[in-house]
Amino acid sequence: MQEDKQIKKCTRCGLCASVCPLYEIKPSEKTIARGKFLQLLGVLKGDLILNKKIRDNINFCLNCSKCTQNCPSEINALELFASIKHKNLTFIEKILNSKFAFKFKLSPIKFIFPPSRKLSLKKGEIYFKGCVPNYSNFGENTCCGLPYIASGNIEAANTMIKKNIKIIENPRVKKVYFDCASCMQTVANYPFKNPEAIEKLVLLEPLYFPEDKKFSIHKPCHMSQKEFFTLEETLKKRVNYISAYDDKNFRCCGFGGTFFIKHPLVALELCLRNAQKFIDLKTDYVLSPCPVCTLGLRFGMWYLKFIKGKKHNVKIKQY
Ligand code: SF4
Numbered sequence: 340m341q342e343d344k345q346i347k348k349c350t351r352c353g354l355c356a357s358v359c360p361l362y363e364i365k366p367s368e369k370t371i372a373r374g375k376f377l378q379l380l381g382v383l384k385g386d387l388i389l390n391k392k393i394r395d396n397i398n399f400c401l402n403c404s405k406c407t408q409n410c411p412s413e414i415n416a417l418e419l420f421a422s423i424k425h426k427n428l429t430f431i432e433k434i435l436n437s438k439f440a441f442k443f444k445l446s447p448i449k450f451i452f453p454p455s456r457k458l459s460l461k462k463g464e465i466y467f468k469g470c471v472p473n474y475s476n477f478g479e480n481t482c483c484g485l486p487y488i489a490s491g492n493i494e495a496a497n498t499m500i501k502k503n504i505k506i507i508e509n510p511r512v513k514k515v516y517f518d519c520a521s522c523m524q525t526v527a528n529y530p531f532k533n534p535e536a537i538e539k540l541v542l543l544e545p546l547y548f549p550e551d552k553k554f555s556i557h558k559p560c561h562m563s564q565k566e567f568f569t570l571e572e573t574l575k576k577r578v579n580y581i582s583a584y585d586d587k588n589f590r591c592c593g594f595g596g597t598f599f600i601k602h603p604l605v606a607l608e609l610c611l612r613n614a615q616k617f618i619d620l621k622t623d624y625v626l627s628p629c630p631v632c633t634l635g636l637r638f639g640m641w642y643l644k645f646i647k648g649k650k651h652n653v654k655i656k657q658y
């Protein structure tokens with residue numbers, strides 16, 4: 340990839356500012372793709388050194404891909420950041436972004452939230468377990484690779500991608516179910532030899548409906564708007580469904596990837612704003628097709644109730 344050519348496609352239209360969840364919290368040019376590109380262009384030209392300050396700016400990102408999804412110049416910001424990070428990984432960063440370090444960072448979450456249910460699968464159907472699996476039908480797949488792509492550890496990501504492609508392209512596999520929109524989006528972008536393999540990928544629909552209670556859905560950043568609105572059309576037929584969004588107000592849970600470990604205060608701010616939105620809607624349940632969003636929302640609800648003293652009975656459930 341020629342990074343400078345990609346960056347020069349930026350027309351500075353500012354659309355990435357209007358969709359970046361972090362810009363709401365830290366409204367600075369350095370927060371958004373456009374500003375990060377400018378710094379990177381300086382580095383590529385040799386005018387700037389890729390020092391800690393610039394690295395930290397590039398890493399101040401939820402990898403939510405909203406800038407990429409909405410960029411009229413079709414610049415894949417995440418691919419660009421990953422490629423530049425990959426070429427400039429320091430020895431310490433290589434250790435911190437290794438498979439071992441990632442597993443270690445996630446182990447407390449997996450310990451607190453072990454998978455508690457089993458998905459009923461037919462012959463030829465498999466469940467794609469992500470970092471924080473919700474179901475215990477563990478197959479042979481490995482991580483989708485997103486956390487490694489985002490951190491610039493492309494070698495590790497490629498090993499995982501190769502292994503998963505082999506599993507998914509196996510003719511015996513007819514359907515691959517995902518309970519994580521981020522894994523699903525990452526896998527859908529794999530370089531499959533057989534492009535029809537993409538048709539096997541299915542994001543699970545809600546399996547649980549609180550029939551006598553009001554419920555809403557939290558849309559994860561990596562679930563496309565098209566996918567979400569299709570799901571909403573079905574849900575709107577249920578009298579107890581409360582839509583939480585219009586076209587613009589999708590809000591990130593703040594827990595994307597390992598962002599909450601690196602920037603706990605910013606993650607907390609985002610997760611509280613999100614939780615408050617559902618309390619204001621007076622919904623009883625919030626369902627989410629993402630284990631990490633579920634975690635973020637649960638924490639937000641708990642924090643508002645027990646630390647901030649807000650009375651509410653909103654329950655968060657992954658579907
Ligand atoms: S949306 Fe794309 S083209 Fe517009 S300013 Fe952001 S990066 Fe540049």
Ligand code: SF4
Nearest residue numbers: 359400401403404406
């Ligand atoms: S990926 Fe998300 S958080 Fe990162 S710069 Fe783009 S919109 Fe902002």
